[in-house]
Amino acid sequence: MLHAAHILCLGSSTSAAGTQAAHLARRTGATLHVMPRPSGRAGAGPTGAGPGSGAEAAVPAHVVETHPRSVTAVLQYVGDADIDLVVADTPLDRGPVPPLATDLTRALTRRLDRPVFVVERQDDPDVVQRLLVPTDLSAPALRAFRHAVALARLYDAAIDVLHVIESVPYVALTPTDRLSLGATTLSERRGRRRLRAFLQEGEAAGVQVQSHIMRGAAADQISRFANQGDVDLMVLSAHGSDAEEGPLGPVGARVLGRVTRPLFLVRASGPSLLGPPDDAA
Template identity: 95%
Template sequence: MLHAAHILCLGSSTSAAGTQAAQLARRTGATLHVMPLPSGWAAGPTGSDPGSGAEAAVPAHVVETQPRSVTAVLQYVGDADIDLVVADTPLDRGPVPPLATDLTRALTRRLDRPFFIVERQDDPDAIQRLLVPTDLSVPALRAFRHAVALARLYDAAIDVLHVIESVPYVALTPTDRLSLGAMTLSERRGRRRLRAFLQEGEAAGVQVQPHIMRGAAADQISRFANQGDVDLMVLSAHGSDAEGGPLGPVGTRVLGRVTRPLFLVRASGPSLLGPPDDAA
């Protein structure tokens, strides 16, 4: 179950971000904060109709403020104790990667809580299929738990993708010969770990479909997301500055190629899952 007390929409209340943020605020009982962006940042239409849009959809107080910089946005997030930030992709071009704007790139690097980058959608309930790329790590499990909560919220299904990196053999050791069978040793281990990883989703009553692929992780994830019927990608940010920033090298490459909405979950910091996730 998602828990949020304050949700911030970056953009107009009548934009896709405003519609999606209002829907989430209504379902979680959160207060919706609307932050109209300066013209240089705007990804969606500016202005709002008092009789429609986010204000009418959410029985909550809407706080409107005008930021002066990314630092000002981050300051507001901290001061208002925002749990989730929702932003748009640009309206003036076709499908674009989540990191297509200066604002989303900066917030992806610096924001310390979940970040939802949406596309132009008239119906916020259009999210019916989620993709969770995973390396089966503890931070990736945190992202999967958020995906399970989102799937329950939207009545959606989840595809979980684990990519086994191809490594060239330098010698035919007994382990190498075992890996030349119909299913490699690394794939057996991956499938075993993936089954354990998915138990939480099955226990929550969510339809989960596991996938194991071989090759370069960024290539396979990008191909699966762009070619499949994926409505939202849920990704863990657990890299470091030494390895390509908070997304890590694989995540950075994926988000430069994939043209799908993104729900980014931090490896640490505030969670939308409440005390059970923190205890786990």
């Protein structure tokens, strides 16, 4: 189950980010905080009407008159208001672009310690029907998968889990090498065995999960799968440690420079949307 008490929307209440943020706030019972762009319409005041009408209007909203391109102001507000999730959107004046196409979203992914949801310009949150979770089978990647399961339950969506086996040249044909050169490689068998744990966890939560194993360069295969497949949302773990690449790591940074799909970025540590440990398990 996805848990959030406070969700911050970086955009107007009528933007794609506003629609998705209101949808998530309504489903999780969270308070929605709206930080309009300079061109967006602000609310009637500090406690103006919430986004949309009808069911959307029932979402409690607090409209914040702060310039969203001021990263320092956003980070300060996230901490002061104890925000659990930040929702932003891609530029309105361009075609399909990578989720980190703006300085603001790039800065947020590097400096925030909580999930960031970058959406496209769709008006209907229910179009999210297929989630992609690239995984290196690490503990942070498992955390991202568990968030994907919670999102899939919320959107009634299915999950594709993708694991890429990097191609490695062989210098000598040891017995292990010969085993790896067989019809099914040793690394592939290990990957499938560990992916079964992902499948079982998704099935236990009542979510349809399909696993995929591909060979080649991880960034290339993930980008190709995301852009060519019928993917509505990519759920990615940020657990890089390289100072130059930042929290995304080298593979994540390359992927997010190429894909043009909405992104839900999960931090390797820090606040979680999974609720108590027992619920996350």
